[in-house]
Amino acid sequence: MKLYEADDKMIELIRDNYSVLQGLNAFGISLGFGDKTVREVCERQGVDCYTFLVVVNFIINGSQPTQQDARISVGTLMTYLRASHKYFLDCQLPNIRAKLDEALSAENKLTALIMRIYDEYAQAIRQHMKYEEKTLFPYVEALMRGEPKNDYNVEIFSKHHGETTSKLLELKSIIIKYLPDNGLTSNRLISTLYDIYNNEEWLNNHSEVEDNIFIPAIRVLEEKTKNEDLSARLTNIIGQGGDAVSEREKEIIRCLVQGMTNKEIAGQLFISVNTVITHRRNIARKLQIHSLAGLTIYAIANNIIDSAWMPQS
Ligand SMILES: [Fe+2]
Ligand SMILES: [Fe+2]
Structure with missing residues (x-):
């Protein structure tokens, strides 16, 4: 298991793990970096190198980040997660739907049902991501400005986050087990199944980055904000009290x-x-x-x- 470091060449990282390509994009790193090291590419493109490596090493090697790691940039993680959502919702989900629709025979009685399962799955994922964008991310941004909220915290989010992708499992098994193969659509369907499997893996990675890196980083930020708030209140009391x-x-x-x-x-x-x-x-x-x-x-x-x-x- 190789843990990538700042002095490794970015191209080597990609060559060994092509699945990181979408991650690069989500971090805002564009291609065309020649033989530059990870550090050089990150510096040039304004990405926090430490956070980038924590995420990449976790995705590639499952290397567990240290809990309570204050060096992880919550802002960088949020940029990455937002861009990943966009990629998934605007690109992956519609593309797979179009491919699936094309691959399934219009005469097959199961086609409409399969498309319905897919649409329900897509809708569940869309809602999950929209919730993160409308509730969690603004909460984290407020924390970063030093404005904690009393009615929300990361534990509320964490409790409901581990949702399963059971609809996707159902979809795959129906296609594999029950779809009559008429020989004409088979190649397209196999290719779509590959996409669905990749998609599932990508989604798991995304969720795991949230569970293992983002949520602990928010906890660190919450603790820091709480302490700063307490010390500000104490200073205020001491300052006001002197004259009174x-x-x-x-x-x-x-x-x-x-x-x-x-x-x-x-x-x-x-x-x-x-x-x-x-x-x-x-x-x-x-x-x-x-x-x-x-x-x-x-x-x-x-x-x-x-x-x-x-x-x-
Ligand atoms: Fe997410
Ligand atoms: Fe999530």
Whole structure:
């Protein structure tokens, strides 16, 4: 098993694996690259070389990509998947339909039924791909802009993604097992069957790239966006809180993070317990912090207490 690297010649990669040709096209790599290496071709055509190699090595050798690999470009993968959908919907499906229609005899009673199975299959695939384009891809684009959504995530997509191509299996077996061979259409039909088999393999590859590379890459992006969002909110709270909290409230915070009760604070600051409660309510409202741990982070970040001081758990 050869794992292709950036310094290998692109032509060698194609020569060994002609099935990658459509993949090249989907990545936006045009032919005519002479003896250039994979890296040179990718650089020249503005394709992320690392992501290209991960996909190609997976398709050719089944080489499993590392999970949590932050070097994979989600944008590059999406370009590839979109172009693959287009190739499949606009080119493959209509071409095979035309060939099948031509190969089947009009007099055969099964012809209309077979065409119906094919059309149902094509429709199921079309819906599957349209869903990805209308729901998943815009979600991923929003994540890339740092705008996570609360009502959708990659696990929702992943749960329903592993759909079978059972209609295609049914179609092949009906043609192979039940179609009466009258000798005239046989060659065309065999050629169409090859196309259907290739098509199935192509579709499996496509789905596997989504399951094994795209979905894990989205998970990494989701995690990154979630962390950035949390840190932005914390910075916001710290920034806003600095001005808003009065000196008296800072004293209350200092007491609270040291674990003092309302009664102890009231005694220390010579105020009533009710006043302490009012201060606490105001602090929570101003800072939008309601836990002792959050208040401690706030106090350290704003030098209300010494960072060397940590509360007893
Ligand atoms: Fe897809
Ligand atoms: Fe898919």
